[in-house]
Amino acid sequence: MPQEFAFINWLRSRTPADSRVLVGPGDDTAVLVPLTRPILVTVDMLMDGTDFHLSEVGPRAAGRKAMAVNLSDIAAMAGVPTATVVSVALPTPGGREFGEQLYAGIRDLADEFGVSVVGGDTNSWAGGLVISVTLLGEATERGVVRRSGAKPGDWVFVTGPLGGSILGHHLAFKPRVREALKLHEVTGLHAMIDVSDGLAADLNHILEESRCGGVLFETAVPVSPAAFELSRTSGKTPLEHALGDGEDFELVFTVSPADGAQLVRDQPVPGITLTKIGECVDAGLWLEENGQRRLLEPTGWEHRL
Amino acid sequence: MPQEFAFINWLRSRTPADSRVLVGPGDDTAVLVPLTRPILVTVDMLMDGTDFHLSEVGPRAAGRKAMAVNLSDIAAMAGVPTATVVSVALPTPGGREFGEQLYAGIRDLADEFGVSVVGGDTNSWAGGLVISVTLLGEATERGVVRRSGAKPGDWVFVTGPLGGSILGHHLAFKPRVREALKLHEVTGLHAMIDVSDGLAADLNHILEESRCGGVLFETAVPVSPAAFELSRTSGKTPLEHALGDGEDFELVFTVSPADGAQLVRDQPVPGITLTKIGECVDAGLWLEENGQRRLLEPTGWEHRL
Numbered sequence: 001m002p003q004e005f006a007f008i009n010w011l012r013s014r015t016p017a018d019s020r021v022l023v024g025p026g027d028d029t030a031v032l033v034p035l036t037r038p039i040l041v042t043v044d045m046l047m048d049g050t051d052f053h054l055s056e057v058g059p060r061a062a063g064r065k066a067m068a069v070n071l072s073d074i075a076a077m078a079g080v081p082t083a084t085v086v087s088v089a090l091p092t093p094g095g096r097e098f099g100e101q102l103y104a105g106i107r108d109l110a111d112e113f114g115v116s117v118v119g120g121d122t123n124s125w126a127g128g129l130v131i132s133v134t135l136l137g138e139a140t141e142r143g144v145v146r147r148s149g150a151k152p153g154d155w156v157f158v159t160g161p162l163g164g165s166i167l168g169h170h171l172a173f174k175p176r177v178r179e180a181l182k183l184h185e186v187t188g189l190h191a192m193i194d195v196s197d198g199l200a201a202d203l204n205h206i207l208e209e210s211r212c213g214g215v216l217f218e219t220a221v222p223v224s225p226a227a228f229e230l231s232r233t234s235g236k237t238p239l240e241h242a243l244g245d246g247e248d249f250e251l252v253f254t255v256s257p258a259d260g261a262q263l264v265r266d267q268p269v270p271g272i273t274l275t276k277i278g279e280c281v282d283a284g285l286w287l288e289e290n291g292q293r294r295l296l297e298p299t300g301w302e303h304r305l
Numbered sequence: 306m307p308q309e310f311a312f313i314n315w316l317r318s319r320t321p322a323d324s325r326v327l328v329g330p331g332d333d334t335a336v337l338v339p340l341t342r343p344i345l346v347t348v349d350m351l352m353d354g355t356d357f358h359l360s361e362v363g364p365r366a367a368g369r370k371a372m373a374v375n376l377s378d379i380a381a382m383a384g385v386p387t388a389t390v391v392s393v394a395l396p397t398p399g400g401r402e403f404g405e406q407l408y409a410g411i412r413d414l415a416d417e418f419g420v421s422v423v424g425g426d427t428n429s430w431a432g433g434l435v436i437s438v439t440l441l442g443e444a445t446e447r448g449v450v451r452r453s454g455a456k457p458g459d460w461v462f463v464t465g466p467l468g469g470s471i472l473g474h475h476l477a478f479k480p481r482v483r484e485a486l487k488l489h490e491v492t493g494l495h496a497m498i499d500v501s502d503g504l505a506a507d508l509n510h511i512l513e514e515s516r517c518g519g520v521l522f523e524t525a526v527p528v529s530p531a532a533f534e535l536s537r538t539s540g541k542t543p544l545e546h547a548l549g550d551g552e553d554f555e556l557v558f559t560v561s562p563a564d565g566a567q568l569v570r571d572q573p574v575p576g577i578t579l580t581k582i583g584e585c586v587d588a589g590l591w592l593e594e595n596g597q598r599r600l601l602e603p604t605g606w607e608h609r610l
Contacts, residue, residue, distance in 0.1 A: 029347035029378050029442070031449055039344070042334035043439060045392035045426045073334050087350035087437045121350045121437075132392045132426075132437035134348060137334070144336055 030118035032083060032136075038144060040137035042073040048091075048128040052171065059098050061171045062129060063105025069196070070135035071113055071175035072249045076194040078145040078184035079137035081113050081177060087121040089130040102131070113177055142184055145253070150191035150210035155260030156278035159269070160250040162199050163227025163241035170247040179269050180251055186268045192253035198246035203278070204285050204298035206254065213283040215293060216243075220277045224248075243287075244299050254280055335423035337388060337441075343449060345442035347378040353396075353433040357476065364403050366476045367434060368410025374501070375440035376418055376480035377554045381499040383450040383489035384442035386418050386482060392426040394435040407436070418482055447489055450558070455496040455515035460565030461583035464574070465555040467504050468532025468546035475552040484574050485556055491573045497558035503551035508583075509590050509603035511559065518588040520598060521548075525582045529553075548592075549604050559585055 046066045048054040054062055067084070074081045086106060090099055099122065110117055115135070159176055176194070183189055191206045199221070207214050218239065227241035234241070255263065263274050278288075287296040351371045353359040359367055372389070379386045391411060395404055404427065415422055420440070464481055481499070488494055496511045504526065512519050523544065532546035539546070560568065568579050583593075592601040 029345040029382050029384070029440075031382070031444070032344040032346065039337040040334040041337065041388070041390055041424060041439075041441065043390040043392045043424060043426050043437070045394060045428055045435070045437060047394050047428060047430045047432065047435075049432075050428065050430050077334050077336070079334070083346070085346055085348040085439055087348045087439075089350060089352050089435055119346060119348060121348050123350055123352060123355065125352045125355050125433075127352065127354075127432045127435075128430075130350070130352075130394055130432075130435045130437075132348070132350060132435075132439075134346075134390055134392075134437075134439035135334075136346065139336070 030083070030085065032118065037141070038139040040074055040077055040079045040139065040144065041134065042070055043132060043134040044069045044073065045130060045132040047130050054129050057171055059094070059102040059129070060105035062131060063102040064108050065171050066131040066133045067106045067109040068173060068175050069249070070133045071109060071177055072194040072196070074135055074137040075175050075177040075180040076192055076251060077137070078142070078180045078189060078192060079139055080181065081115045081135055081137045083116045083118045083136045084110060085119040085134050086117065087132045088123065089127060090122065090124040091129050092124045092126055094124070106133070109175070113175070140181065140184060145184060145189045145192045147191050147193055147206045147209040150206050150212055150254040150280050152212050152280050152282050153257060154190055154254035154280040155257055155276050156203065156214060156216070156252065156254050156280065157260065157263065157274050158195070158199070158222065158250050158252050158277050159272050159274060160248070161222040161224035161242070162195060162248045162250060163224045163238060163245050164230040165226065165245055165247040167226040167230060169224070169226060173249045175249060176251045179272055182269045183253065187255055187259045187263055190254045190256070192251055195248040195250050195252055196246055198244040198299065199248070199252065200243045200285065200296055201246070201298045203252055206252065207280070207285060213281040213285060214278055215281055215286040215288050216278040216296065218287055218289040220275065222275050243296070335388070335390065337423065342446070343444040345379055345382055345384045345444065345449065346439065347375055348437060348439040349374045349378065350435060350437040352435050359434050362476055364399070364407040364434070365410035367436060368407040369413050370476050371436040371438045372411045372414040373478060373480050374554070375438045376414060376482055377499040377501070379440055379442040380480050380482040380485040381497055381556060382442070383447070383485045383494060383497065384444055385486065386420045386440055386442040388421045388423045388441045389415060390424040390439050391422065392437045393428065394432060395427065395429040396434050397429045397431055399429070411438070414480070418480070445486065445489060450489060450494045450497045452496050452498055452511045452514040455511050455517055455559040455585050457517050457585050457587050458562060459495055459559035459585040460562055460581050461508065461519060461521070461557065461559050461585065462565065462568065462579050463500070463504070463527065463555050463557050463582050464577050464579060465553070466527040466529035466547070467500060467553045467555060468529050468543060468550050469535040470531065470550055470552040472531040472535060474529070474531060478554045480554060481556045484577055487574045488558065492560050492564045492568055495559045495561070497556055500553040500555050500557055501551055503549040503604065504553070504557065505548045505590065505601055506551070506603045508557055511557065512585070512590060518586040518590060519583055520586055520591040520593050521583040521601065523592055523594040525580065527580050527582070548601070
């Protein structure tokens with residue numbers, strides 16, 4: 001690769017010793033010791049102008065987001081993130097400082113969540129910044145939580161307020177890895193997803209995979225302050241932002257009514273409020289207001305930037 | 306992600322049933338069943354204008370190369386490739402047909418080498434084509450072969466002719482996965498690497514990791530017809546092309562003299578000729594001609610396109 005900088009090696013030299021990583025820099029691939037549990041693999045690619053505006057946010061925030069969205073995918077499966085490989089196409093003018101800032105952003109979250117950076121591919125080119133993060137994880141002893149386990153009658157929960165992420169949350173959010181693991185430990189998760197496309201769209205993913213329907217209670221959906229702020233100029237209501245903006249990276253999950261009632265009562269996850277926002281039904285995606293249901297379009301992401 | 310096409314799902318629907326893959330399309334991450342052996346992870350990102358000229362080669366060849374270079378990395382460790390996730394940034398004008406051609410190229414090699422495509426992230430943007438392939442593999446029961454095991458006295462081998470890859474081989478080469486596994490089975494591999502940066506540079510990687518030196522026998526290095534063709538107009542000798550061009554994706558490895566003699570005699574790998582091209586020494590990187598040694602610069606890739 002042209003101008004292959006030593007960023008990955010630099011990065012790895014700063015990674016705490018990890019018994020899962022057998023070989024160090026210099027070999028063709030990373031080698032991980034066998035895991036005894038199912039392995040999770042997820043990848044997300046972020047591009048300048050689509051997922052962030054580099055000129056506004058800088059390389060560190062871009063790197064952080066690239067790691068964060070992948071951690072959120074592992075969280076959505078209630079998995080434990082373990083190791084990552086990172087490939088980047090850096091804009092040529094950036095130079096070494098640019099790459100170090102980018103990786104500092106990746107490392108901010110990798111360190112916090114115990115993820116080892118085990119390899120990568122660093123390139124530069126005349127095009128815009130592209131970051132691809134592949135994140136490996138493992139299931140806990142309770143297995144993984146999929147999208148397909150929701151049942152009619154289930155209660156639908158969300159882990160935090162939604163909407164207006166574009167105003168900053170999409171760069172600063174903390175992936176709900178620990179919250180997912182805590183939930184997996186204390187309750188019987190039927191289905192789970194992270195809100196990336198938008199609440200309506202992502203709940204619809206669960207419903208389609210689970211072959212059931214769902215109703216959202218309009219007044220129950222927690223709407224973020226940013227959604228209100230955005231609605232002042234966007235021509236949309238705060239609720240529309242909460243339903244459709246996406247990139248909230250909160251978790252939406254379903255549990256049995258009995259487990260749901262207990263979650264509402266106990267609020268077992270430190271630092272967040274679990275909010276019941278709906279229920280699963282036989283078919284369709286609905287929004288309920290004052291006891292009236294109307295069909296809800298599973299619209300999600302349209303233009304984030 | 307914007308314009309998230311269903312290519313990955315389309316692709317997965319064409320992947321043969323694989324007992325290693327637990328969940329299908331629709332979940333946030335792929336889940337693989339536990340492996341009992343060390344896991345290999347490698348990633349390579351390819352960009353239009355750097356690793357290929359899309360307008361000349363088309364998306365299928367670009368996709369094929371993206372998978373091929375990763376397979377070559379697994380081959381260099383004498384590993385068995387198992388599963389892959391693919392992230393792409395497609396140029397917006399391409400449309401669905403473009404993406405399908407790209408993935409057809411990926412699938413051409415994935416199928417041939419028994420690799421399951423278990424996930425991905427498909428984006429489009431106004432920039433150039435970027436393909437990032439993360440390939441997982443597993444070690445055989447004999448473990449992995451690293452770069453660091455060469456010893457003074459070892460014989461250095463290569464699996465095929467070198468140089469001039471830019472004339473076509475870099476797009477059409479067959480990664481030496483089977484050849485590596487066969488070698489691992491029949492001989493005692495001390496160190497191995499695939500020739501991506503160039504013979505001198507990549508042998509130097511082995512030597513640095515192994516903390517020894519090496520000498521290449523000038524007349525023993527197999528020079529490809531393409532190196533001769535290129536030398537007619539390049540101002541370099543065919544040997545210089547063979548030593549420095551890179552992207553040959555042949556394997557360079559070292560074995561004990563006894564094992565080396567047996568390899569030369571038996572030629573145990575179907576379809577290829579194993580050529581002894583040098584020996585490991587205490588220190589330095591040397592080129593030997595008529596019994597005279599001169600220092601060899603570990604120059605590798607400079608400008609491929």
